[in-house]
Amino acid sequence: MEFQAVLKEKALYVEGLLKKYMPKEDGYQKTIMEAMNYSLSAGGKRLRPILTLEACKIVGGNEEDVIPFAVAIEMIHTYSLIHDDLPALDNDDLRRGRKTNHIVYGEDMAILAGDALLNYAFEVMLSSSIGKTNPDKYLRAINEIAKTSGIYGMIGGQVVDVQSEDKQISKEKLDYIHNNKTAAIIIGCMRAGAIIGDATCEQLEDITKYAKNIGLSFQIVDDILDIVGDEAKLGKKVGSDIENNKSTYPSLLGLEKSKEIANSLIGEAKDSINKLSEDVKFLNGLAEYIIDREY
Template sequence: MDFKEELKIRANYAEEIIKKYMPEEVGYQKTIMEAMNYSLSSGGKRLRPVLTLEACRIVGGDTDNAIPFAAAIEMIHTYSLIHDDLPALDNDDLRRGRATNHKVFGEAMAILAGDALLNFAYETMLKESIGKENPERYLRATYEIAKGAGIYGMVGGQVVDVQSENMQIPKEKLDYIHENKTAAMMVGCMRAGAAIGGADEKQMELITDYANKIGLAFQIVDDILDIVGDEAKLGKHVGSDIENNKSTYPSLMGLEKSREIATELIEDAKRSISKVTDDTGFLDGLADYILSRDH
């Protein structure tokens, strides 16, 4: 398998799914749809929708049933980026090489666009679940995504991240931030896809371990790229962690040790997923890509 070509094909498919679920820009409130769609259409790796569909597939499910959840997870991810970029949080002007949402639509509309995307994600998941066979699978999938995005997941991690600025924190606390702020959404989307596909609890446990470890590795690599990355490739400012005096893996462990830890996580993740399916080519490739990426 040519992994990069396969990822491109799957990311393009995810783009088509996202376009299908974008709200129509009409009505008195059409500005909010424009703001939502501006950020939804800004590209990106689309890893979360890809992982949602792949988790469903490897447990023998029909991936068509997971399509609305693939769209919804990207809506939630996009809302989190809009809010992260706001002046009260990261205060970023660029995202994926484009002006951030609040720079185009203003802070008030950017806040509302994030709120709207979060709510529209749940509307999408629940609407598309009505009338399906095995309704408990779709309820479980919605729960998994909600948990990954909420106070026991992404939002919880973001809270501790904000409270930890301008101070040195122990590795255990940094792991909590990374595992919740970043990895929890990968866990949520893969558990959602697996639930729709009818996974048993052992499969769920192994898929969770894979997702958690690639998510943690993803954030460690992000921390590394904030020091050594190319702004042109990243499409955003580098060095913000140092400027904001944030604790990161490189600041606590050094660059070389951080790379070693990320490598160990990726190898452990691959071992876990190999116990779910023999068809691990794509997920192995994705794990390796996360480790070696430069943007």
Template sequence: MDFISELKEKSKYIDLKLEEYMPKETGYQKTVFEAMNYSLRAGGKRLRPVLLMESYRLCGGKDEAFIPFSIAIEMIHTYSLIHDDLPAIDNDDLRRGKATNHKVFGEAMSILAGDALLSHSFEIMLGESIVSKYPNRGLNASYEISKGAGIYGMIAGQVVDVESEGEHIDREKLDFIHMNKTAKMIIASMRAGAMLAGAEADKLDAVSVYGERIGLAFQIVDDILDVVGDEKTLGKHVGSDIENEKSTYPAIFGIDKSWEIARKLISQAKEKLDIFDSEDSLFLSNLSDYIINREY
């Protein structure tokens, strides 16, 4: 099976499991359930839950104990997209080829849908940890995901990103934004999966660095695609970084240098996989290449 087909199969598997955790659209509060499910069903690469799953298996996990945590991390990612698209932040009308959440449900309900996805994700993770055979593993994984999403992770990056609009910032500040806004949740995906599997310290370190490098590369490629990408292929508006006067790698270094930096990060990520059996780590190695070669 080629890599793209394998990635689609893994994403489809996550989609099927995600349906099992979506709230039923009933009750007085059903509108917020509809808004939550609308964005969860909008598709996407399911990169973070797939990374958590692969890290779990790479570090020796044999069962499906990772599933609630993969679902939770996708809910957190989806909440962040709903809020990013709001008029007060990026003011986007299109996400994954569909109208953004606030365009369908209104701003108030979109804010509440994001809040609901975030809080429900922790309900899922902690509920699973309480009944788990290895509760400490679940608690440690939940803690890693909490940090990745919190004020020293994704939120930190989003705050500085918003405050830096219209400014010409240096690379240090831009790297802070990219590391926190994007890479921290990818690192958390890798670390959480490894922790759930009871990984040794050297393997936990390896997957952590792998996650950091591909997370930064992923965001740099995102910056590039916002300049040169095809709107129909991407499923979202192109040029929003320029419209919002955001500093990006292409804005600071140009397209060619940005590609060079991203490729170096991918090379460093793949080197960290050398600690694992090459057959076991093949998917993650191929995923690294996919990140640098993707068109959406």
């Protein structure tokens, strides 16, 4: 089966998991559930939950143990997208081919929907971990996700990104933004999956290197697609980086050099993951997909 078909199959599997965990739309506060579910059910590649599941599997872990964490990761990712799209930040009106949350529900509900998804993600992870015979590894996994999605990870990167608008910044600062805003949560989800799967220290190190390299490469390719991408395929507006005067790899180094760096990072990612003894065919395919993707 071709990689794209495998990826779609895995994404559909994640869609099914998400439906089981989505909050029911009832009660006085049902509007917030509707807003949460609107963005959570909007599709997408579902790469982060897939990577969480895959990291557990390749170290010989039980996939069932990590399902709540995979679902929670997508909730956290979705909350970040809702907030990113707000007028105070990127001010986008299209996400995954649909109107953004604040366009449909208003800014107030969009802010609250993002807050609710973040909180609910931790409810899901913690409630699934209570009563486990070996709670330490689940707490470690939750800590990885909390750290990489917080001020020392995704939010930290977003802060520097916002403060860097309309400024010419160094490649060092741009790498900080990308490594935290995008790569950190990918590192966190894969480390969490591997920890729950009882990875060795060496396996965890190789998985971390893979995650960091594909995370940075993914963002560089995003920067490239914002210039040369097809809006219909991307499901979002292109040219927003230029419009918002944001520093990106292409703006600092040019398109060709950016592509060269992204390719190099993917090569390093594959070298790291190929050290593992289990079947890493899918993760190698994902690395190649990231560099070749059009959306």
